[in-house]
Amino acid sequence: MKRTDVEHLVRQMAWPEPPASLRARVLADIPIVEQPIAGAARVAGSQDPARRPQIARETERSGHGWRRAAVLVGLGILFMLGSCTGFDVWANRQVEAEIARIEARFGTLDEKTRVPAVPAADNRARMVRAAAALAVRLQDRPYHYFGTPVPSPVPANLRAFAEANREAIRLAAEIRNRHQSNWEHKPGVRGDLPWTDISILGDALYISALIEIEAGRADEASSLIVSDLGIGASMRQEAEFWPSNEQALLATRRLLTASAPSKAALKEVAWWLNENRMPDGMRPRILARMKQGHEMFARLEQGDVDRDTAEIVYPESWPDWPSAFIGIAAQIGRPFVRTAHLRYLQQMAQVIELESGPRPRPVLPEPPPPEPWAFVDRLTHRFADGAWNYSDAGDDLAAELGAAEVAVALRRFKLDRKNYPDDLSALVPVYLTRLPIDPYTGQPPAYARQGDGFTLRAKASSPWMTRWRALEWNVPK
Amino acid sequence: MQDLAAGKPEALGELYDRHAASLFRHALALTRRRPEAEDLVHAVFVKIATTGTALLDVRTPAHYLHRTLHTTWIDAQRRTITGERVVESFATESRVWQTGGADAIDLARALDDLPPAQREVVVLHLIEGFSFREVGRLTGVSLFTAAARYRLAIGRMKAKLTQASGLAQPIARTEDDL
Numbered sequence A: 001m002k003r004t005d006v007e008h009l010v011r012q013m014a015w016p017e018p019p020a021s022l023r024a025r026v027l028a029d030i031p032i033v034e035q036p037i038a039g040a041a042r043v044a045g046s047q048d049p050a051r052r053p054q055i056a057r058e059t060e061r062s063g064h065g066w067r068r069a070a071v072l073v074g075l076g077i078l079f080m081l082g083s084c085t086g087f088d089v090w091a092n093r094q095v096e097a098e099i100a101r102i103e104a105r106f107g108t109l110d111e112k113t114r115v116p117a118v119p120a121a122d123n124r125a126r127m128v129r130a131a132a133a134l135a136v137r138l139q140d141r142p143y144h145y146f147g148t149p150v151p152s153p154v155p156a157n158l159r160a161f162a163e164a165n166r167e168a169i170r171l172a173a174e175i176r177n178r179h180q181s182n183w184e185h186k187p188g189v190r191g192d193l194p195w196t197d198i199s200i201l202g203d204a205l206y207i208s209a210l211i212e213i214e215a216g217r218a219d220e221a222s223s224l225i226v227s228d229l230g231i232g233a234s235m236r237q238e239a240e241f242w243p244s245n246e247q248a249l250l251a252t253r254r255l256l257t258a259s260a261p262s263k264a265a266l267k268e269v270a271w272w273l274n275e276n277r278m279p280d281g282m283r284p285r286i287l288a289r290m291k292q293g294h295e296m297f298a299r300l301e302q303g304d305v306d307r308d309t310a311e312i313v314y315p316e317s318w319p320d321w322p323s324a325f326i327g328i329a330a331q332i333g334r335p336f337v338r339t340a341h342l343r344y345l346q347q348m349a350q351v352i353e354l355e356s357g358p359r360p361r362p363v364l365p366e367p368p369p370p371e372p373w374a375f376v377d378r379l380t381h382r383f384a385d386g387a388w389n390y391s392d393a394g395d396d397l398a399a400e401l402g403a404a405e406v407a408v409a410l411r412r413f414k415l416d417r418k419n420y421p422d423d424l425s426a427l428v429p430v431y432l433t434r435l436p437i438d439p440y441t442g443q444p445p446a447y448a449r450q451g452d453g454f455t456l457r458a459k460a461s462s463p464w465m466t467r468w469r470a471l472e473w474n475v476p477k
Numbered sequence B: 001m002q003d004l005a006a007g008k009p010e011a012l013g014e015l016y017d018r019h020a021a022s023l024f025r026h027a028l029a030l031t032r033r034r035p036e037a038e039d040l041v042h043a044v045f046v047k048i049a050t051t052g053t054a055l056l057d058v059r060t061p062a063h064y065l066h067r068t069l070h071t072t073w074i075d076a077q078r079r080t081i082t083g084e085r086v087v088e089s090f091a092t093e094s095r096v097w098q099t100g101g102a103d104a105i106d107l108a109r110a111l112d113d114l115p116p117a118q119r120e121v122v123v124l125h126l127i128e129g130f131s132f133r134e135v136g137r138l139t140g141v142s143l144f145t146a147a148a149r150y151r152l153a154i155g156r157m158k159a160k161l162t163q164a165s166g167l168a169q170p171i172a173r174t175e176d177d178l
Helices: A003-012 A020-029 A054-063 A065-106 A124-133 A156-164 A166-177 A195-214 A218-233 A246-258 A263-275 A283-301 A307-313 A324-332 A334-356 A375-384 A388-417 A463-467 B009-031 B034-049 B052-057 B061-079 B102-113 B116-127 B132-139 B143-164
Strands: A446-450 A453-457 A472-475
Touching: A003 B102, A003 B116, A003 B143, A020 B009, A020 B034, A065 A283, A065 A334, A124 A166, A124 A195, A124 A218, A156 A166, A156 A195, A166 A195, A166 A218, A195 A218, A195 A246, A218 A246, A218 A263, A246 A263, A246 A388, A246 A472, A263 A388, A283 A307, A283 A324, A283 A334, A283 A375, A283 A388, A307 A324, A307 A375, A324 A334, A334 A375, A334 A388, A388 A453, A388 A472, B009 B034, B009 B061, B009 B116, B034 B061, B061 B132, B102 B143, B116 B132, B116 B143, B132 B143
Parallel strands: none
Antiparallel strands: A446 A453, A453 A472
């Protein structure tokens, strides 16, 4: 016998009907008194719950438990979706408001900072590219590196390095004959700029200048320094990078301390030092970086993640997840991405305000690294990391360049008047249009006559920088 | 139900005609005796006739009536001192279910031997056609408990009938063994 057989038998059982007497008994024994009920036609459940009998409540409760749970879960999901949408809309409005504030103050963020086109024949950058293409790196080292400042006399391997770059140096001399610059850099294109070759070319010019100074050929050395300064000058218009002229300034310091260049040579060096000054300091560079970050964030909010953005957002090599997950995660967590976007814009605007302010500027502490669980702060930090150093780097460059300009002007003053001046104000306006200001003191570099020579001191963001940058000048004669 | 709540006499008759047979079978499943089943059905209608406006909240009258019958029976059980009031008589004439043929006696005995809770589930599910979810709601247990009771009941009846026909068949576990 099967279970279905049992079920079939039970169904086949003849069950008794209630006796007719029961109906009469029910209807007779139960007194029904008609009483109109207000709102009887109203929908069920509209009555006062306190009046319901317990049994009715139990029936309703037991019958709708799962449904109620499902409704609660649904309401919870709706609440979450609503909250996320509200958060997203709020964050978007905050970002838009911040963008409007920044654009009102610093200009549009949509357009990329563009350098005006220049004629190819007058473009310094093209000549730097051409000369850099001929540069040959150090042959006796696994990596092209040597410490600065280079000791005197110049080591033999560095002399060989300078000799190997003779053709590149000769071509770099043509930079002086060009007056405009545009690197024609394509943002976002990797390998567009030959940074390594440019660096090697600068090293070759620096070493060659030191060799010429040792040989007593000061004017030839100044000519090489001018070529090196020309590389830096070719970059001053570019918003995405800044001049790297530390070695040219070190060579200038040794030129003044260890040789006697002519007036004409010094005049040319002074002109090129002035040419290295960035028109607006680091502000265009910080703005360019902010625009780049803003564009990346805007694309990230749409789930569009390119290689550069992926490397910023997720630089870890392990676990090595596909970049596509960043776009998906960014879209799911868009309110948080927008919040990070907002904080990024606020931080960058603060950096620009700081950069645009008077010198010496207040020292603001860099935001501490975010905690591991603070995802929004971590994302902001990934994009804004290092931005706080921009102003320091720019001020270091300005301090160093200002000291070099003053030193060269002092030597030119002495060549004309046989002595160094008692005060730097004597250099204006013949040798300097105005005295350079040390950004860290708000004053010109500290100048003092010492015997037949002079000392010059400029400050930097860090004391140890004076070891390898031309911030302290002790010129003996 | 709204008419009954409004006190219309014909509403009670209409409700009785529609649900009395089903309620009576349910009551028989619980009490196993006609007089007690009649008393139980009578008590159910007395109860709902005196409920008043709360009936407006009732959405499914059949569910409400069976639920009322179940709780009324439980109340009656609690009022008795001896618990389950069963007359241990399995005489053919005392059986409430009418069956035909020689096997009918065994089937009635098998049904009688079931615990009231299991018998109730069998009647409500097989005879009245309620789903296990509805049976669970009517008897105040979960869907799974109702289904388990039914499975045990059918298993025990199957074993009884198999024994009666001379075939060896182990008796299914009781609900307490679960």
